[in-house]
Amino acid sequence: MRPIRIISISCLLLFSLTTSLIAQEIAVLQYGGGGDWYSNPTAVPNLIRFCNQEIGTVMKDRVNSVKPGSIDLFNYPMLHMTGHGNVYFTDEEAENLRTYLLSGGFLHIDDNYGMDPYLRKELSKIFPDKELKELPASHPLFSIHFKFPQGLPKIHEHDNGRPQAFGIFENDRLLVLYTYESDIGDGWENPEIHNDPPAVRLKALQMGANIVKFAFNQ
Structure with missing residues (x-):
């Protein structure tokens, strides 16, 4: 237990230092288990460009990936995770993610279809x-x-279910946001990939911008 405690304290200090230098960055979580963590490659860059234009963020649209067990996790105030299949965290990766989230980080998970039972x-x-x-x-x-009085918008059809947003909280702070039966990440992709109508794609980008703003403002 003692080595883990030392690493955790170091991570907390590193997170405090790096977030003061890199106030607005998003990375894609490169998880194990065989699921396609790399799906939707144009999604986050497009979302970043939209956020820079519409909500005043100042982010680079070159998106890095980071592994859940890496200390590099603490360079990013927000992580995005997506995919279709299996998800697996080692005990060490789970501990590192827990420390990251409890020390100020934010994880958005978007089910691209099929990851739900593994993710939970x-x-x-x-x-x-x-x-x-x-x-x-x-x-x-x-x-x-942007205003969504009905909550999470429906972007792509999966199992005829209603779109749902789930959260994991520490007191009143949202640590993990899980968007399910919405697939907003597909709506962020280049328009020719899924041929979504402009209005649908705009809803996805606007909801994504809300997530980014909320994560950074926490």
Whole structure:
């Protein structure tokens, strides 16, 4: 236990230092288990460009990937995670992610279809004492900049389910946001990839901008 405690304290100090230098950055989480963490390669760069134009962020649209067990995690105030299949965190990776999130980090997970049963199991490794809770449409996430009075928008059809946003909280702070049956990340992709109508793609980008603004403003 003692080495883990030393690493955790170092990570907390590093996070405090780096977030003061890199106030606005997003990285893609490169998780294990065989799932396609690299899916939607144009999504986050497009979202970043939209945020820079519409909500005044100043981010580089060159997006890095970071592994859950890496100390580099602490260079980024926000992580984005997506995919279609299996997700797996080692105990060490789960501990590192827990420390990152409790020390100020934010993780957005967007189910690109098929990752839900694997993801829920792995989230319980990170926070065995916490459960995903559905965010009501009245949550500030849905009105912080663009208004979504009905809550999370539906972008792509999966299993005819309603779109849901779930969160893991520490007191009142949102640590993990999990968007399910929405697939907003597909809506961020280049328009020719999914041929979404402009209005649908705009909704996805606006919801994404709300997530970014909320994460940075926490």
